[in-house]
Amino acid sequence: MDDVKTRTRRQVLEVAAELLEREGAQALSTRTVAAAAGIRAASLYQLFGDKDGLLSALAIHAFDLYLAEKHTLAPSGDPVDDMRRGWDMHVDFGLKHPAFYLLMYGTDRPGRRPPAARAARELLMTFLDRAAADGRLRVPPALAAHLTLAAVTGVTLSLIGAPESDRDPEVSTRMREALIDTLTTDAGPAPDATLATRALALDATLSGADPATVPLRPVETALLRDWLRQLAH
Structure with missing residues (x-):
């Protein structure tokens, strides 16, 4: 049954x-x-x-399609370039599936998170944690994720709302590059890298490490990561 x-x-x-x-x-x-x-x-x-339940299930179904496309992006050796490719795929998905996208990222009342918000953030964090571990982020990954999602959904919704003849791809490209310039550095930690950049890189490395390989007790690791996040600000 x-x-x-x-x-x-x-x-x-x-x-x-x-x-x-x-x-x-x-x-x-x-x-x-x-x-x-x-x-x-x-x-x-x-x-x-009811209809709301059907729409919620459809939003999840749409996000499954989105994830299937996202997972075709094999990580490259450059996490910042991966951020660019992820942005472009996100915008392309929205323009190819506007009704799905509005259902995924729209909200019918203030204070209600879009159905895809949590899953989208978790997916994005995998890219940003790698960038932080390589010393490429200027800000903590959580803040970078919030800024990136706000920017890319805003651009996509703006393009969806415009007639096809008025959609300028340069809008997405310029916003993407402005955001990346704000969030990232040109290369990994150099000898003169800032304290914040080094702290972010070490925090991201600890986050992805096997606890058995870290020569600290869990409480000590948690304390160290708290200090690193304070140094990163």
């Missing part, structure tokens, strides 16, 4: 996703989706609760 329910749920999501991309969110009434999926409206409510 669970397998049948899972298959039905997947079928409904695929039908709803097709409707969403073809006609937009306004076309996603529960009756329309149920009819297109060949099930009763009551069955749709059992699967998703």
